[in-house]
Amino acid sequence: MAEPFPTTASESFHAVILAAGSGSRIGGDTPKQFREIAGKPLLRHSLEAFRACPGLQSIVVVAPVGQLNYVNDVAGEKVAISGGATRQESVRAALTALSHLPKDAIILIHDAARPCILQAQIVAVADAAARHNAATLAIPVADSLRRVAGDGDAAEFVSRDSLWRVQTPQGFRFGLLADAHARGQDGATDDTALVSADGVPVKLVPGSESNIKVTMPDDFAIAEAILQQRQTLTPRVGMGFDVHAFDHSPSTKPLVLCGVIIPHARPLAGHSDADVGLHALTDALFGALGDGDIGTHFPPSDPAFKNMDSAVFLRKACDLVQQGGGRISHVDITLICEEPKITPHRAAMLARLSALLALDKSRIGLKATTTEKLGFTGRGEGIAAQAVATILWPEG
Numbered sequence: 536m537a538e539p540f541p542t543t544a545s546e547s548f549h550a551v552i553l554a555a556g557s558g559s560r561i562g563g564d565t566p567k568q569f570r571e572i573a574g575k576p577l578l579r580h581s582l583e584a585f586r587a588c589p590g591l592q593s594i595v596v597v598a599p600v601g602q603l604n605y606v607n608d609v610a611g612e613k614v615a616i617s618g619g620a621t622r623q624e625s626v627r628a629a630l631t632a633l634s635h636l637p638k639d640a641i642i643l644i645h646d647a648a649r650p651c652i653l654q655a656q657i658v659a660v661a662d663a664a665a666r667h668n669a670a671t672l673a674i675p676v677a678d679s680l681r682r683v684a685g686d687g688d689a690a691e692f693v694s695r696d697s698l699w700r701v702q703t704p705q706g707f708r709f710g711l712l713a714d715a716h717a718r719g720q721d722g723a724t725d726d727t728a729l730v731s732a733d734g735v736p737v738k739l740v741p742g743s744e745s746n747i748k749v750t751m752p753d754d755f756a757i758a759e760a761i762l763q764q765r766q767t768l769t770p771r772v773g774m775g776f777d778v779h780a781f782d783h784s785p786s787t788k789p790l791v792l793c794g795v796i797i798p799h800a801r802p803l804a805g806h807s808d809a810d811v812g813l814h815a816l817t818d819a820l821f822g823a824l825g826d827g828d829i830g831t832h833f834p835p836s837d838p839a840f841k842n843m844d845s846a847v848f849l850r851k852a853c854d855l856v857q858q859g860g861g862r863i864s865h866v867d868i869t870l871i872c873e874e875p876k877i878t879p880h881r882a883a884m885l886a887r888l889s890a891l892l893a894l895d896k897s898r899i900g901l902k903a904t905t906t907e908k909l910g911f912t913g914r915g916e917g918i919a920a921q922a923v924a925t926i927l928w929p930e931g
């Protein structure tokens with residue numbers, strides 16, 4: 536019964552991680568991108584965040600000359616190419632290595648010095664680059680600003696209104712970025728500056744203070760605290776409940792329960808495939824996330840979701856758990872009806888749920904009960920479902 540299921544739409548992209556700098560402002564012999572932080576080399580934190588993105592097609596790490604083997608070891612695969620003396624030269628080296636890509640491919644450039652990047656932020660930049668051709672994470676400036684004279688005294692006041700700090704990753708159509716680098720002046724501190732010089736608007740995607748660039752010695756302690764806090768996962772529990780009536784209209788829709796087609800006289804009525812079990816489970820996950828419900832994510836007024844396979848809804852909730860750095864610990868579902876009998880289909884339902892959730896069957900509860908002929912389920916008017924989901928979630 537387990538047919539392939541569609542995953543949530545996510546833009547395909549190629550990633551370049553810049554790790555060629557000498558890290559001269561940090562001090563010490565080891566370049567900062569290779570120093571241990573929260574139990575692994577700084578570079579590996581970014582690599583793992585990118586690799587967790589469903590849209591990632593390929594990855595290139597630009598390494599210091601002479602450090603290719605070391606970087607390949609850190610990455611666990613051959614991804615390293617030699618960088619140049621400046622950031623711009625390093626990006627150019629990556630563009631040359633990726634010159635086989637079509638012009639409309641999406642490429643994301645990220646500084647290895649930002650190890651706290653979240654998967655959800657990477658996905659947001661890739662999606663924005665696909666819609667707007669050029670995009671970057673950025674945050675509004677919160678501090679007051681002064682332009683400083685040569686002797687270090689605070690001089691001219693600078694209004695922070697409409698000023699944003701630009702972060703990475705930055706995403707572009709490959710051809711657009713390659714053209715900007717071919718024409719660009721030396722000295723640009725990031726790739727959006729080069730693209731903007733060509734008159735291309737750059738979409739700002741809200742970043743976060745936690746996406747810190749490890750530049751000065753103190754930054755290591757701040758980044759390490761952020762990464763360690765994320766490694767502490769706290770349990771969260773969400774519950775879901777749903778009811779669908781049997782459909783008495785002439786209909787060719789099948790009855791679908793927990794992702795499995797059940798031979799039965801009547802399907803359930805509903806805008807989607809009316810899979811009451813998956814709806815309750817999906818709402819339990821949205822509840823654990825504290826992120827609305829199935830109706831806010833997939834409005835029933837939207838004709839795009841008509842007769843939709845409810846596996847799509849469930850996968851969206853699963854993707855949100857994963858993208859936030861959490862994981863599903865356990866789910867438990869109760870189907871409430873007089874008919875059909877659930878037991879003959881229970882093994883198929885468990886297999887389907889296990890595949891959809893990417894969760895071992897030992898972590899899935901699936902039960903059925905009647906209501907002793909009482910109420911609407913007892914009269915055989917429809918099916919109800921309850922679900923509880925426990926996730927482990929990085930608070931803060």
Ligand code: MG
Pocket residue numbers: 777778779805809810811814
């Ligand atoms: Mg429903």
